Amino acid sequence: MYKLFLCLRYLRSRVIAYFAILAVALCVAMMLIVVSVMDGFLAKVERAAKGLFGDIVVESTSTEGLGLYDEFIAKAARDVPEVEAASPFILVPCYLRIPENNWNQIVQAAGIRLPQRAEVTDFEKGLFVQTGWAKPTFDPPISEIQSRLDGQIKFIEELRGKSLRPPKPEDQGYGTAERLDNALLAHYGARSLLKRAKDHQAAIAEAHAQLQATYGESRGEPTERTEALEKRLEELTATAGWLDPSRHIILGLGIRGLSFRTEEGKTVRFLCPGSKVSLSLIPLGSGLGATPSLNSKTFTVVDDCQTDVSSIDSEIVYVPFETLQQLNNMATAYSADKPDEVVVPARCNQVHIKVRGQTDERSLEAVRAGVERTWQAFHAAHPEAAGNVSVLTWRQRQAAIVGPIEKQRTLTVIMFGIISLVAVVLIFVIFYMIVFQKTKDIGVLKAIGAGSLGVAQIFLAYGAAIGLVGSILGTIGGYYFVRYINPIQDVVDRWFGFRVWDREFFMFEKIPNEVEVVPVLMIVAGAIVAGLLGAMIPAARAARMQPVEALRYE
Amino acid sequence: MSEPLVTVQGLHKSYRMGKVDLRVLRGVSFHLSAGSFTAVVGASGSGKSTLLHLIGLLDKPDRGQVVLSGQDVTALPARRRDGMRCRDVGFVFQFYHLLGELNVLENVLLPAKVACSTLAWPGRRAEARRRAMETLDRLGLSDRLRHRPKELSGGERQRVAIARALMNRPRILLADEPTGNLDSASGKGIMELLKQCNRRDGQTILMVTHDVSLAEQTDRILHLRDGRCNEL
Numbered sequence: 001m002y003k004l005f006l007c008l009r010y011l012r013s014r015v016i017a018y019f020a021i022l023a024v025a026l027c028v029a030m031m032l033i034v035v036s037v038m039d040g041f042l043a044k045v046e047r048a049a050k051g052l053f054g055d056i057v058v059e060s061t062s063t064e065g066l067g068l069y070d071e072f073i074a075k076a077a078r079d080v081p082e083v084e085a086a087s088p089f090i091l092v093p094c095y096l097r098i099p100e101n102n103w104n105q106i107v108q109a110a111g112i113r114l115p116q117r118a119e120v121t122d123f124e125k126g127l128f129v130q131t132g133w134a135k136p137t138f139d140p141p142i143s144e145i146q147s148r149l150d151g152q153i154k155f156i157e158e159l160r161g162k163s164l165r166p167p168k169p170e171d172q173g174y175g176t177a178e179r180l181d182n183a184l185l186a187h188y189g190a191r192s193l194l195k196r197a198k199d200h201q202a203a204i205a206e207a208h209a210q211l212q213a214t215y216g217e218s219r220g221e222p223t224e225r226t227e228a229l230e231k232r233l234e235e236l237t238a239t240a241g242w243l244d245p246s247r248h249i250i251l252g253l254g255i256r257g258l259s260f261r262t263e264e265g266k267t268v269r270f271l272c273p274g275s276k277v278s279l280s281l282i283p284l285g286s287g288l289g290a291t292p293s294l295n296s297k298t299f300t301v302v303d304d305c306q307t308d309v310s311s312i313d314s315e316i317v318y319v320p321f322e323t324l325q326q327l328n329n330m331a332t333a334y335s336a337d338k339p340d341e342v343v344v345p346a347r348c349n350q351v352h353i354k355v356r357g358q359t360d361e362r363s364l365e366a367v368r369a370g371v372e373r374t375w376q377a378f379h380a381a382h383p384e385a386a387g388n389v390s391v392l393t394w395r396q397r398q399a400a401i402v403g404p405i406e407k408q409r410t411l412t413v414i415m416f417g418i419i420s421l422v423a424v425v426l427i428f429v430i431f432y433m434i435v436f437q438k439t440k441d442i443g444v445l446k447a448i449g450a451g452s453l454g455v456a457q458i459f460l461a462y463g464a465a466i467g468l469v470g471s472i473l474g475t476i477g478g479y480y481f482v483r484y485i486n487p488i489q490d491v492v493d494r495w496f497g498f499r500v501w502d503r504e505f506f507m508f509e510k511i512p513n514e515v516e517v518v519p520v521l522m523i524v525a526g527a528i529v530a531g532l533l534g535a536m537i538p539a540a541r542a543a544r545m546q547p548v549e550a551l552r553y554e
Numbered sequence: 555m556s557e558p559l560v561t562v563q564g565l566h567k568s569y570r571m572g573k574v575d576l577r578v579l580r581g582v583s584f585h586l587s588a589g590s591f592t593a594v595v596g597a598s599g600s601g602k603s604t605l606l607h608l609i610g611l612l613d614k615p616d617r618g619q620v621v622l623s624g625q626d627v628t629a630l631p632a633r634r635r636d637g638m639r640c641r642d643v644g645f646v647f648q649f650y651h652l653l654g655e656l657n658v659l660e661n662v663l664l665p666a667k668v669a670c671s672t673l674a675w676p677g678r679r680a681e682a683r684r685r686a687m688e689t690l691d692r693l694g695l696s697d698r699l700r701h702r703p704k705e706l707s708g709g710e711r712q713r714v715a716i717a718r719a720l721m722n723r724p725r726i727l728l729a730d731e732p733t734g735n736l737d738s739a740s741g742k743g744i745m746e747l748l749k750q751c752n753r754r755d756g757q758t759i760l761m762v763t764h765d766v767s768l769a770e771q772t773d774r775i776l777h778l779r780d781g782r783c784n785e786l
Contacts, residue, residue: 449640
């Protein structure tokens with residue numbers, strides 16, 4: 001009983017113990033921050049990889065791609081019960097341009113099918129107009145776009161009313177106010193574009209209905225009336241400036257020059273839904289050939305997408321799968337002599353598969369093996385589908401990125417763990433001093449019957465208590481630091497002009513700020529062990545102390 | 555004649571001082587009967603405290619025996635010696651040796667806590683507390699329960715030390731110069747207290763002192779000289 005009693009009493013009354021507690025708390029907080037940020041970073045990389053590829057990727061290793069993908073998807077869904085959904089995917093480098101002002105940028109165009117894409121990944125979660133829609137589309141209602149745009153205009157107008165940062169030298173004259181003014185102009189322009197499109201939408205629908213009715217009357221035969229209506233429909237579409245859904249595009253919200261972030265971390269667009277962009281690419285689907293030509297197409301922006309992965313949001317634009325297939329010369333090729341004979345089937349680069357239920361690494365690997373077997377069987381029956389194909393889990397596909405980050409995380413944790421040994425040394429020194437100071441107390445305790453083990457246990461419990469109290473304080477401090485790490489960084493940036501987290505470099509918009517329970521428990525346990533280790537030698541010295549000598553100690 | 559409570563037989567003890575062996579005790583032998591109040595006198599450095607430490611199981615002799623209640627305690631393993639020291643022996647030191655972090659009541663309760671396991675303590679706490687309060691009351695310290703040692707006078711501190719020594723109702727109370735650090739009035743009070751404990755409760759006391767006037771107030775005086783003990 002006396003051990004616990006004295007341990008708690010020493011903990012309360014020895015001021016020097018507070019320094020040991022402070023050292024432990026600082027080390028725990030440091031470890032917690034490092035582990036949480038590194039784990040969060042790793043988790044984000046993994047989530048990003050999964051968000052882009054689904055759980056399993058079937059990928060052609062040649063530029064010609066993977067044919068008969070719909071048949072393969074149907075077979076995989078039949079043969080592998082764990083396959084929940086699958087979607088073909090094309091990714092090609094291209095040249096994005098805004099025709100109005102000659103802005104241009106090299107990006108990656110992703111050909112996706114909507115809404116299937118949302119069944120395979122979390123694509124819909126990051127959309128601006130269709131955020132959270134179960135079935136996102138490349139043709140959202142214009143009214144929805146208008147409503148979101150009006151919300152943005154209101155938001156920017158509110159921001160514009162606030163006191164804003166003046167331009168810094170690196171801004172080249174463009175402070176936040178000037179940027180917001182430009183963004184507002186772009187939003188007003190987009191609003192009038194959308195209004196025009198909406199106004200003509202009814203007329204287009206009416207003309208389309210009239211055309212159908214006229215064709216009905218003429219039993220499908222073209223007449224003067226149908227020709228006139230067709231011409232009018234064409235004119236209306238051109239005037240509306242609203243292209244058909246096969247030429248709609250969803251931009252990544254992070255492409256340089258198309259948006260900016262305010263000091264509060266809010267994103268403001270310069271290019272809004274309703275605007276036009278053009279995509280140009282060298283089609284790789286049929287090989288480069290002797291003189292590569294450029295395929296171009298104009299698109300209407302209907303939405304934008306934010307995944308929180310800077311490297312994806314700043315580089316990828318999404319267009320309808322079949323459109324990109326045509327642009328990249330991956331559509332079905334027919335024989336010149338026999339127009340019905342398929343020479344090369346339509347192709348994609350990858351098929352992304354979503355796996356049902358548990359997706360831990362082991363079960364995912366089992367499903368991957370099943371999909372690979374299905375592919376081999378499919379390929380045996382359809383050798384024209386593709387040449388070389390790899391079937392990989394998302395982790396295997398991203399091993400080149402995830403692996404080094406995992407190693408970096410381990411190395412960082414080890415390095416900070418070594419630094420945290422300072423706490424052990426500090427506890428050792430402090431305890432050595434305490435044992436010296438308490439020499440007479442130890443003699444008294446032994447004189448009244450306390451055994452050597454009991455005396456050692458007092459100091460060990462004291463060390464463990466310092467570890468526990470320090471780790472609780474460190475956990476609370478570390479937790480709140482991690483939780484508010486982004487606002488803290490903003491304050492540091494504002495006051496000292498020093499930014500630790502560069503979103504361009506680290507791929508993500510924000511510093512990860514989630515704290516997981518398991519690492520916290522491990523760190524707390526480590527701190528208690530550190531306290532015990534630090535107290536061990538002084539405790540052994542106290543235990544070995546001869547009571548007669550201790551009582552005589554001056 | 556009843557069996558003696560303590561039998562000291564041919565006790566030898568030496569200390570190494572640099573390269574020289576200092577032979578402090580050279581065959582000390584005597585008996586202490588239960589309920590006796592015995593003083594050990596001798597010059598400074600004559601080995602009085604060493605003798606007390608050997609009887610109180612704080613140290614081991616080089617040779618000889620200490621028999622407590624019929625049991626030779628010199629050969630006992632450390633764990634049993636700890637137990638006997640806790641239950642059967644009470645120490646009073648010249649410099650009180652109270653724990654500065656604890657108040658008066660906590661200091662007095664400490665031997666009871668040492669004697670009791672953590673699990674058993676809740677069941678025994680009330681009784682231990684009652685006994686501690688009773689002892690402190692008897693020693694005139696009932697109004698000082700929450701005071702820290704540094705807030706007490708020398709005499710009060712020594713009374714707390716006596717209360718602590720009596721807490722586990724030891725068979726023998728070993729007092730090492732209990733008045734050596736006190737003024738004469740306080741020293742007299744402490745001596746009266748020890749006599750009272752001996753006469754009223756039958757507490758066996760072995761007191762080491764260099765003050766002959768104090769020794770004369772006891773039942774028996776042992777004189778330690780040249781490492782040997784003689785009765786005066």
